[in-house]
Amino acid sequence: MSTLPARKLRVATASLAGCFGCHMSFLDIDEHLFELVDIIEFDRSPLTDIKEVGPCDIGIIEGGVCNSENVHVLREFRRNCKTLIALGACAVNGGLPAQRNHIPLAECLREVYQFRPGLENGQIPNDPELPLPLDKVRPIHEVVRIDYFIPGCPPSGPAIWKFLTDLIAGRTPRLTGGLLHYD
Amino acid sequence: MSALPSDEFAALDGILQRHRHDPTRLLQILIDAQDIAGWLPAPVLTRIAAGLDIPRARVEGVAGFYSFLYTRPVGRYRVLFSDNITDRMLGNAELLDALCRKLWIEPGKMSEDGLVSVTTTSCTGLCDQGPAMLVNGQAIGQLNHRRINEIAEMIRQQRPLELWPAEFFQVDDNIRLKGALLGLEMAPGEALKAAIARGPEGWLAEMQASNLRGRGGAGFATAVKWASARNAPGELKVIVCNADEGEPGTFKDRVLLNRYADLVFEGMSLAAWAVGAGEGFVYLRGEYRYLRPQLEAVLARRREAGLLGKNILGQPGFDFDIQIHLGAGAYVCGEESALIESLEGKRGTPRIRPPFPVIKGYLGRPTVVNNVETLAKTCLIALHGGADFAATGTAQSAGTKLISISGDCALPGIYEYPFGAQISRILEDCGASDTQAIQVGGASGICLASYEFQRRIAYEDVPTAGAFMIFDGTRDLFEVARAFIHFFAHESCGFCTPCRVGTSLLKGFMDKLADGHGAKADLNDIDWIDRLLKNASHCGLGSASPNPVIDTLQKFRPAYERRLVSLDFEPAFDLDAALAEARQLTARTSTPGGTKGAGPPRACFRGGTACGAKGAQMTKQFLLDGLPVPFEDGQTVLEAARAAGHYIPSLCWHQDFPPHGSCKLCVVKAAGRHVSACATPAKEGWEVESNTPEINGERRGLLQMLLVEGNHFCPSCEKSGDCELQALGYEYEVLTPRFRHFFPERPVDASHPDVLLDFNRCIFCELCVRASRDIDGKSVFALTGRGIDKHLVVNAESGRLADTDFAKTDRAANICPVGVILHKRVGFAVPIGERTFDLATISEKTLKEGSS
Numbered sequence A: 001m002s003t004l005p006a007r008k009l010r011v012a013t014a015s016l017a018g019c020f021g022c023h024m025s026f027l028d029i030d031e032h033l034f035e036l037v038d039i040i041e042f043d044r045s046p047l048t049d050i051k052e053v054g055p056c057d058i059g060i061i062e063g064g065v066c067n068s069e070n071v072h073v074l075r076e077f078r079r080n081c082k083t084l085i086a087l088g089a090c091a092v093n094g095g096l097p098a099q100r101n102h103i104p105l106a107e108c109l110r111e112v113y114q115f116r117p118g119l120e121n122g123q124i125p126n127d128p129e130l131p132l133p134l135d136k137v138r139p140i141h142e143v144v145r146i147d148y149f150i151p152g153c154p155p156s157g158p159a160i161w162k163f164l165t166d167l168i169a170g171r172t173p174r175l176t177g178g179l180l181h182y183d
Numbered sequence B: 001m002s003a004l005p006s007d008e009f010a011a012l013d014g015i016l017q018r019h020r021h022d023p024t025r026l027l028q029i030l031i032d033a034q035d036i037a038g039w040l041p042a043p044v045l046t047r048i049a050a051g052l053d054i055p056r057a058r059v060e061g062v063a064g065f066y067s068f069l070y071t072r073p074v075g076r077y078r079v080l081f082s083d084n085i086t087d088r089m090l091g092n093a094e095l096l097d098a099l100c101r102k103l104w105i106e107p108g109k110m111s112e113d114g115l116v117s118v119t120t121t122s123c124t125g126l127c128d129q130g131p132a133m134l135v136n137g138q139a140i141g142q143l144n145h146r147r148i149n150e151i152a153e154m155i156r157q158q159r160p161l162e163l164w165p166a167e168f169f170q171v172d173d174n175i176r177l178k179g180a181l182l183g184l185e186m187a188p189g190e191a192l193k194a195a196i197a198r199g200p201e202g203w204l205a206e207m208q209a210s211n212l213r214g215r216g217g218a219g220f221a222t223a224v225k226w227a228s229a230r231n232a233p234g235e236l237k238v239i240v241c242n243a244d245e246g247e248p249g250t251f252k253d254r255v256l257l258n259r260y261a262d263l264v265f266e267g268m269s270l271a272a273w274a275v276g277a278g279e280g281f282v283y284l285r286g287e288y289r290y291l292r293p294q295l296e297a298v299l300a301r302r303r304e305a306g307l308l309g310k311n312i313l314g315q316p317g318f319d320f321d322i323q324i325h326l327g328a329g330a331y332v333c334g335e336e337s338a339l340i341e342s343l344e345g346k347r348g349t350p351r352i353r354p355p356f357p358v359i360k361g362y363l364g365r366p367t368v369v370n371n372v373e374t375l376a377k378t379c380l381i382a383l384h385g386g387a388d389f390a391a392t393g394t395a396q397s398a399g400t401k402l403i404s405i406s407g408d409c410a411l412p413g414i415y416e417y418p419f420g421a422q423i424s425r426i427l428e429d430c431g432a433s434d435t436q437a438i439q440v441g442g443a444s445g446i447c448l449a450s451y452e453f454q455r456r457i458a459y460e461d462v463p464t465a466g467a468f469m470i471f472d473g474t475r476d477l478f479e480v481a482r483a484f485i486h487f488f489a490h491e492s493c494g495f496c497t498p499c500r501v502g503t504s505l506l507k508g509f510m511d512k513l514a515d516g517h518g519a520k521a522d523l524n525d526i527d528w529i530d531r532l533l534k535n536a537s538h539c540g541l542g543s544a545s546p547n548p549v550i551d552t553l554q555k556f557r558p559a560y561e562r563r564l565v566s567l568d569f570e571p572a573f574d575l576d577a578a579l580a581e582a583r584q585l586t587a588r589t590s591t592p593g594g595t596k597g598a599g600p601p602r603a604c605f606r607g608g609t610a611c612g613a614k615g616a617q618m619t620k621q622f623l624l625d626g627l628p629v630p631f632e633d634g635q636t637v638l639e640a641a642r643a644a645g646h647y648i649p650s651l652c653w654h655q656d657f658p659p660h661g662s663c664k665l666c667v668v669k670a671a672g673r674h675v676s677a678c679a680t681p682a683k684e685g686w687e688v689e690s691n692t693p694e695i696n697g698e699r700r701g702l703l704q705m706l707l708v709e710g711n712h713f714c715p716s717c718e719k720s721g722d723c724e725l726q727a728l729g730y731e732y733e734v735l736t737p738r739f740r741h742f743f744p745e746r747p748v749d750a751s752h753p754d755v756l757l758d759f760n761r762c763i764f765c766e767l768c769v770r771a772s773r774d775i776d777g778k779s780v781f782a783l784t785g786r787g788i789d790k791h792l793v794v795n796a797e798s799g800r801l802a803d804t805d806f807a808k809t810d811r812a813a814n815i816c817p818v819g820v821i822l823h824k825r826v827g828f829a830v831p832i833g834e835r836t837f838d839l840a841t842i843s844e845k846t847l848k849e850g851s852s
């Protein structure tokens, strides 16, 4: 990379209503990971043990927003990250979890916890430790301002790599020629 | 088919017979059929389709288009509150609530006993005597709590409308200032005699000399229109009086029809004399249905007097008669080509122009469409001559203009001014004080602030179809704009992408601001949607729809800014409220990490004459992004460009069909104007811009609109990799949907043994509709609903594909550009990675196929 930043960029990542597939794809950039760790350091991320996000240059969010905790985490990221990126189909447009949006929440929960065959006296869990689900699953750009989007289910390793290197080098990131996929 | 009582069927058959089983009378038949039960049950639609020998889906498509046709039960008393901004200012919302409370019902929902339903409707044209309502089509103005109490009582007692106090239904003309037209006293037939004496050419010459321009909004020279229709090929010619008067705040045509109907009909006959037309229609908006009996009486009198019918006024061969067609609650039907579609008994979707109606209009016949006032004014010209008419007004605007004044003033009503009248004088005359702003020309017109009141009413300064709504210092101009945006979103016909999706998105943003969730970022999005609407819309409705927002954002920006709660970003919904259901289900109150404070078969359509002339010399050319593109006469910009190896994107265009013009992906700028390349014939020497950042940006915006409108989750879609919408998303580097998702709730139909329908991905290109109708000869599909609620239906009363004669070998089964019509059991036969657009981008593929 031609124009390296003077200090290491701090990057945080999180998975909200996602399947970690996007994070797995992130790791798929293989040997580029070594290049990456030369120029970035991780803040809160499933790849580290840091629990609360601190001030960062870049935040990367996988998954949509399906419950109160997702809202909280997303807002913390927005507050702390100069640049916030939606990574993958679920973050970009709600994805698979948003396919429940046609169904009223009550019906959804009852079907799963009360009426499923084999469940006796099933009850909708009400443990105060559990985050409350939102009525609908939302793409993250409907909850906070998002600066960049990387579609794909998941986006490929090379797409993520291209995007990040563009960004770090100060070019407006572009995904072209097969790197852009919605599936 | 579920059964209907046999006497209802007998009544229905009587209606069909009265309309001669003529499919062009479908809308009139539906209106009459609805009078039987107050609504249109499914078996009625089936019976009408059978009676007219047309596909049921088409009947359903039409019934679903018009606001005043109901395919679900409504109360025996249907109360519709007029919801123009002037009604809102007079407190219609409070009165609606009061009525609902007294009747124990919810707005928009029928009472359980089927007695009554109460909801709102677009402006009913009683702005000078509002708040107003329609009860079973009868207009009542000057509503207040006393009237509402009485109405509630009479409904509860089920008193028939004929027995309600007559003064309730009295509609005042409120004529405040008379000029040449309103002061005219003319015996019926006098103008016609004068014109007949001059002969058709002599009469047209007078019209020419008058410089009369259309009063319906566009201001087109009336004589030019008449002459074009006269000279157009075709024996049968048609005169249409546009009495749709749907522009909010306009009610001058109502007064003309009520008090001066003879002048209007005489004007139509004058047009017929000039054009050589034999057939006339008045397209009367459904809201004015109560005027119909008296209008029919005037027509009957004129027939008796020899002013209509055969050999009018003893003139051999001058045969002309007029019939009244009713609209049924659709503002877009005031647009002349949509009006003609509606006259033909179809959905009111504006046509692609050219050809213009004067060349090909009603049933393909040369058709003149004129506004009520335009037609009435021609009587003055016939009586006093063109020069006399041209002597009043301004250089480019001859004669007088009727203005409908409403809002904050002492004397609302009708005023007739010579063109050139100054706004400040008008305000003075009607007793307006402390005026903050006026909306001239209705919702699609222009908003003027007080520093502009020296301007004048004239085509060359402030043009108007006649609406003049006044807002004093106590009014909030943001709310005014919001009311108009609600109007447009409700009235969008839903044909083209920018207007169907854009008006609803805009409404969403205005409501977001109103609800206290506004952020600075929203103003940028609003600007962007405004631009897409202005530039890419198919008709005047869409392109004018952002006007109220554009004007008020410019002139009353603080009214928006003070609603912003954040300078950055705010969600459109209340996060706490979004948790309410879960809270209730789990009987919990708090949340960890809580969100507090959250706010024709195989015909060639490659352009008219071009098909056979492939080898012919192409001498004409236009410039596309600076490069010369040769074309043959009749070729469209898109066809010529592609043939020359330049890609212009498309979604709804298909080489085996005539252009559709709905998706607007093919938008280009030709000679500085935005047009649809697929529907626009190429012109010699044109400079066309296509592959520019501006146009590509707009295409991206349109793609984003399509992506949020439907429910596009590509990872679970079998069409992924073969889908044109997706491929265009890649072509134009659409990384984000940008807007809020609609998450529509459209059912999936898996009933058919071979084919699955997932309506959630439909982009309304109508390729399946066209293929099934024109190639398969089956008409399995049709569109129904309107605006953002538009959707596809199949040709079966059950609504199930399995109950149609659809087959997987149909052309319609193999033409959908996106993932709606999917063959079963072959979903993943071709693996991801080896599909159509994995092998080549859509531009590469299109150009390769184009040149083979």
Ligand SMILES: Cc1cc2nc3c(=O)[nH]c(=O)nc-3n(C[C@H](O)[C@H](O)[C@H](O)COP(=O)(O)O)c2cc1C
Pocket (backbone or CB within 6 Å): B213, B214, B215, B216, B217, B218, B219, B220, B222, B242, B243, B244, B245, B246, B247, B331, B332, B333, B334, B335, B336, B337, B369, B370, B371, B372, B374, B375, B539, B540, B541
């Ligand atoms: C959305 C829309 C609604 C319109 N509504 C009306 C209407 O209600 N009455 C009318 O006379 N013209 C209306 N027009 C204008 C007509 O298309 C047409 O220009 C007019 O009827 C021509 O008559 P004129 O030349 O006498 O003005 C409308 C146009 C648009 C785009």
Ligand code: SF4
Pocket (backbone or CB within 6 Å): B332, B349, B350, B491, B492, B493, B494, B495, B496, B497, B499, B500, B537, B538, B539, B540, B541, B542, B543
């Ligand atoms: S959807 Fe398009 S065609 Fe229909 S009213 Fe709007 S702009 Fe006109």
Ligand code: SF4
Pocket (backbone or CB within 6 Å): A182, B711, B712, B713, B714, B715, B717, B718, B719, B720, B721, B723, B724, B725, B726, B761, B818, B819, B820
């Ligand atoms: S129809 Fe096209 S854009 Fe929509 S989900 Fe399927 S592949 Fe994606």
Ligand code: SF4
Pocket (backbone or CB within 6 Å): B761, B762, B763, B764, B765, B766, B767, B768, B769, B792, B815, B816, B817, B818, B820, B821
């Ligand atoms: S189903 Fe497919 S072909 Fe038919 S209108 Fe919708 S997108 Fe077009």
Ligand code: FES
Pocket (backbone or CB within 6 Å): B649, B650, B651, B652, B653, B660, B661, B662, B663, B664, B665, B666, B667, B676, B677, B678, B679
């Ligand atoms: S409008 Fe759809 S291709 Fe032209």
